[in-house]
Amino acid sequence: MHTQILSKKMLVGGKWIAGEKTFEVRNPQDNALIARVPAASKEQMKEAIEAAERTYRSTKVWPVHERMTILNKVAQYMRDHAEDFAEIIAREGSKTINEARGEVKRAAQTIQISAEEARRINGETINFDQNEGSENRVGYFYRFPVGVVGAITPFNDPLNMVAHKIGPAIASGNAVVLKPASVTPLSAIKLAEAFMEAGLPEGFLSVVTGSGRELGDTLVTHPAVQMISFTGGSSAGEKITEKAGAKKVCMELGSNSPVIVLKDADLHDAVQSTVSGAFAAVGQNCLGVQRIYVERSIYPQFLTTFINRTTELRIGDKMDEWTDVGPLITEKEAKRVEEWVNEAVSKGAIVKAGGYREGAFYAPTVLTNVSEDAKIAKEEIFGPVVLIYPIDSLYEAVERSNDVNYGLQAGIFTNDINQAFYAIKNMNVGGIMINDSSDYRIDAMPFGGTKGSGVGREGIKYAIEAMTEAKVVSFRLQENLL
Structure with a gap:
């Protein structure tokens, strides 16, 4: 049976573009060529980051209900095209078709939960009068998006791991620039297609394909990127920590x-x-x-x-x-x-x-x-x-x-x-x-480790907390009106 070789584009600032250079995606089972994908340059990564920053800063209000609508549409798109997603996962990666179908089901749920958690990004009131001299103050804190999230994902869960980065980022109102694993970029591109089909405003998502060595430093060190969410090996994670500086970092680095x-x-x-x-x-x-x-x-x-x-x-x-x-x-x-x-x-x-x-x-x-x-x-x-x-x-x-x-x-x-x-x-x-093995997980639970296994927690609610900042608001009331 002849397999059609795909020619894919990457998503940069809401635009589908081809690269001057490409790289090959091959089926690890028989090394058969599946697709040719753009090998982005540092300049194109920078373009994606700057487009994300412009989009985020120019969007005065992005209501929660709009984010929820987009995420719900994406989840439904994934369910409607589940077999297409599964075949991509199985062909470009290591999973069997049955394992791939399971991943699609989980990834759609990850996006769905992201939509649900968007409505629950709440703050708390603060009892300022617990402090002597603050009896006439009232206030609260609320959470606001960090701005631009840089995401780097591995090959082993090429769809659901991507969903765990993009879903919470969009739910919390951030723009996100994703660099998927070079051996399995097709699942991420397919998910990006779902977001564009669902009406995601241009610039809120970029999927930049290519070499981590070529693109990684630009994504990690660019001043517009306020947070790095990384899943991968411990040595790469340590290097990211060194280069990221004062940025927020959430990393899952594996285990034994x-x-x-x-x-x-x-x-x-x-x-x-x-x-x-x-x-x-x-x-x-x-x-x-x-x-x-x-x-x-x-x-x-x-x-x-x-x-x-x-x-x-x-x-x-x-x-x-x-x-x-x-x-x-x-x-x-x-x-x-x-x-x-x-x-x-x-x-x-x-x-x-x-x-x-x-x-x-x-x-x-x-x-x-x-x-x-x-x-x-x-x-x-x-x-x-x-x-x-x-x-x-x-x-x-x-x-x-x-x-x-x-x-x-x-x-x-x-x-x-x-x-x-x-x-x-x-x-x-x-x-x-x-009474379960170590690999039991649901996508809604806090997920992360100690020691060399990483920093911070994933899981939609907990990723949203990492992708937002708390802003405190205090009102000092006039004493003669109290």
């Missing part, structure tokens, strides 16, 4: 997520959940299960059951509805995963399942006896590999879970509420899931 399974847990449920948590989206998930600590008395049974379930997963064509696991985003990434596994094996790790690569495909892999000084034990693998360890106590499991420079989310399987609350109190993470 632990799950604890205690002897009183429902073993079948724990296996099903952690297999899914480890290997969904080929393990390219910041919440993906990477380390599992299993109480020693049930460790042999858990390990055997986990291996059996893992070997049942079907590897193959992303567009086949029976496929469970597709390719990594590039063959280079698959080779990196292979190298990390080989390094762990050289230090004594045992491969219980998987452990082999074919092109960009890497088989779902189970490792035991992994040394604590192996790279895969400390860093984020971002691939279909899980480490399973026996532990003698919950205390040990918590201590070992915390012994990495990440703290995004964790999971624990137990029917003992006291054990659960010990983990809740002592695990250094941004979220802990009880």
Whole structure:
């Protein structure tokens, strides 16, 4: 079957433009050319930022009901074109068609929730008379948009992660300039089309495609950009923090997520959940299960059951509805995963399942006896590999879970509420899931981590708080009229 090669434009200041240069978007499964997309210049990024600033400053009033109407129209557009969105996600990225359909559903909900939260951007009254001498003052604070938000998104959720940046920004009245991942720009372009179709005023959204090395510094350092919202790797996040200066920054930087399974847990449920948590989206998930600590008395049974379930997963064509696991985003990434596994094996790790690569495909892999000084034990693998360890106590499991420079989310399987609350109190993470794996999330909840996992929280309501500022208003009343 011949696949049409698309020629796409990028959105700059509300105008669809082609670039003098282009880059190729390829299907990681077979390296087939999908599309040619503009490779923007620094000047075009600057143009998008300045258009966003002009639009924001010239819009005297942008009523909440208008923002809500646009967001609701976008959400409906996404639902009406759900299969088109899903096919784009599956072809340009790593997700299977079923996983892509799930992402479209979530992304539409993200935009819908953004519309709903727009009506709830409220302030509070302030009791100024709590301070002696301020008995004749009354007032409040309200929230107003920061202005221009610069957003940078990764490849692994090429639609929903973009929705998590654009939705709250528009809901709170900001203009937003988005730089999507170069390997998966088509989903972001498609979402931009939905916003323009819904009647978003020109200039409030730009989607600028191209190299992060070429465009990133301009977006991060431009004085008109008041906030940076970034999702990606920790090293890139650290560089952004250094360059952004006094700007507001919200960053989600990944994890090495632990799950604890205690002897009183429902073993079948724990296996099903952690297999899914480890290997969904080929393990390219910041919440993906990477380390599992299993109480020693049930460790042999858990390990055997986990291996059996893992070997049942079907590897193959992303567009086949029976496929469970597709390719990594590039063959280079698959080779990196292979190298990390080989390094762990050289230090004594045992491969219980998987452990082999074919092109960009890497088989779902189970490792035991992994040394604590192996790279895969400390860093984020971002691939279909899980480490399973026996532990003698919950205390040990918590201590070992915390012994990495990440703290995004964790999971624990137990029917003992006291054990659960010990983990809740002592695990250094941004979220802990009880009787769920670490990768459970709804888009409305606060989402973010501790340590090297990032700064701030996403989730629509919480992103809106980050994308707005509190302004205090105080009235001093005439005492003779009181």
